[in-house]
Amino acid sequence: MQGEVTVIEHPLVQHKLTLARRKSTSTNTFSRLMGEIATLMAYEVTREMPMQEIDIETPIGPMRSRVIDGKKIVFVPILRAGLGFLEGMRAVVPGARVGHIGLYRDPKTLVAVEYYFKMPQGMRNRDAIVIDPMLATGNSAVAAVERLKEASPRSIRFVCLLTCPEGLEHFHDKHPDVPVFTAAIDPGLNDHGYIVPGLGDAGDRIFGTK
Numbered sequence: 001m002q003g004e005v006t007v008i009e010h011p012l013v014q015h016k017l018t019l020a021r022r023k024s025t026s027t028n029t030f031s032r033l034m035g036e037i038a039t040l041m042a043y044e045v046t047r048e049m050p051m052q053e054i055d056i057e058t059p060i061g062p063m064r065s066r067v068i069d070g071k072k073i074v075f076v077p078i079l080r081a082g083l084g085f086l087e088g089m090r091a092v093v094p095g096a097r098v099g100h101i102g103l104y105r106d107p108k109t110l111v112a113v114e115y116y117f118k119m120p121q122g123m124r125n126r127d128a129i130v131i132d133p134m135l136a137t138g139n140s141a142v143a144a145v146e147r148l149k150e151a152s153p154r155s156i157r158f159v160c161l162l163t164c165p166e167g168l169e170h171f172h173d174k175h176p177d178v179p180v181f182t183a184a185i186d187p188g189l190n191d192h193g194y195i196v197p198g199l200g201d202a203g204d205r206i207f208g209t210k
């Protein structure tokens, strides 16, 4: 799985992404769409998660049936925009733990600056799913995963909504072992490091800060 990228082409994801991209979409609608897309993407991202068998009783009789050990999953949103994806994912994996990585991208240098890092205990036995809607230059994603690897989780996946070839190449150059799940790979970046055509500044659009 070196440098693996999965583009989630499901029509519901693509439809909602188109609505989110439109500049006329309000903060309220944008934020709701992020939640809905995250729920749909969680379905794909958790596809390979380990399962265990437990004994249960149906109204008719006993059986062994499979469950995910939700507590072994850690969602790791990159603040702030990653928070816009968090609740949609937790809606389908309510037992998951949450770790936070606070990073902002310096607007001039585009370097990622860390301001917060907090993970649950026992990361060695957990599968981490890092979430951030945008993987642009890749600086933030690279820095977040570098920091997360210090905690030695059992596995790491990275989920974004949008990325571009430069960002993916940078990310997989540094972290070839971390699969990326995205809804689209746009053509490139502009001079300010924004994905083109993209959807603008995800954090500002989720929280209405522009």
Ligand SMILES: O=P(O)(O)OC[C@H]1O[C@H](OP(=O)(O)OP(=O)(O)O)[C@H](O)[C@@H]1O
Residues within 6 Å of the ligand: 078, 079, 080, 081, 082, 103, 104, 105, 106, 110, 112, 132, 133, 134, 135, 136, 137, 138, 139, 140, 141, 167, 193, 201, 202, 203, 204
């Ligand atoms: O791949 P990169 O070039 O590093 O860009 C992507 C980063 O930029 C955005 O965050 P931003 O720095 O705007 O912070 P915010 O989420 O607080 O708005 C986005 O949410 C990513 O974290």
Ligand SMILES: O=c1cc[nH]c(=O)[nH]1
Residues within 6 Å of the ligand: 081, 134, 136, 193, 194, 195, 196, 198, 199, 200, 201, 202, 203
């Ligand atoms: O296009 C981009 C690039 C970085 N961060 C964003 O929010 N959008």
Ligand SMILES: [Mg+2]
Residues within 6 Å of the ligand: 081, 201, 202, 203, 204
């Ligand atoms: Mg932002």
